[in-house]
Amino acid sequence: MEHLAHAAACYYRSFAVVAAGQGLTLIQGKMLSLLGRPLPMRALAELLGCDASNVTGIVDRLEARGLVRREAAPADRRVKTVVLTPEGEEAVRRIRADIVAGLPGLEQLDDHDRRTLQDLLDRAFPHTTG
């Protein structure tokens, strides 16, 4: 049990360090990595588990750095879709690369172990239950 706590702490610390290496916050890095495809603000709020008004500020700051762009959705003119700019995509790529580089313990697991770990995590934290 505290093993889980330790693992989660290590993962997030690594993520925070990597994000900080690019002048980003943990939550900003998290948001960028969610933007594999354009998403409306509302969807981001639910994925991040926070208030919509919070997303406004985070996107503001990311937009100010040119990592993200707000686009008006044609179907529903209320929604604003958030899209990664090329610089944003580059940032995501660097974050992913740095993350795996920053978790050397993962590299030492062979394929069988990784599949086992993946399976156990899936069962312990099913995707249906937040």
Place this chain on the structure above:
Amino acid sequence: MEHLAHAAACYYRSFAVVAAGQGLTLIQGKMLSLLGRPLPMRALAELLGCDASNVTGIVDRLEARGLVRREAAPADRRVKTVVLTPEGEEAVRRIRADIVAGLPGLEQLDDHDRRTLQDLLDRAFPHTTG
């Protein structure tokens, strides 16, 4: 890999919800669970991976709620040792109980699976490497 991200996110979300259920922040709950034995502020800062000046404020708020107490260390009058009050210990107990209750997926793993998961997490996130 994104399985890890998902598991860590689930764990922390659950922790945050449980802590919020007692009017506590995630970081406040984390600090309380670290206080199984008295620790100086400096040690807390390193364990939490944040600045020492940050710990001051968090302990301030916990102390204001009577969950924690600052004690002067006799050996070195500079250091202040943080100690759980009985109410603090009770809060930690409730947090631990609520956490396991809030992760039903963990209950469905048998002993063998749990040992395997524990072993894999230990290897992926060794205790020597923060």
Place this chain on the structure above:
DNA sequence: CTCGATGGTTGAGGTCATCAAGCAATAAAT
């Protein structure tokens, strides 16, 4: 005793987080 290092606090500045209130646009209802 002086000097440098250490533990903790303070203050300024920025980010995150929630809530209440507001505006614009959609959807539903009579």
Place this chain on the structure above:
DNA sequence: ATTTATTGCTTGATGACCTCAACCATCGAG
């Protein structure tokens, strides 16, 4: 079609977190 309710996003206020620089008190060594 006009009203009504709902939805998506923003704004403002408030509080907690986080870091940095500066500060004070204490310790340790020369």
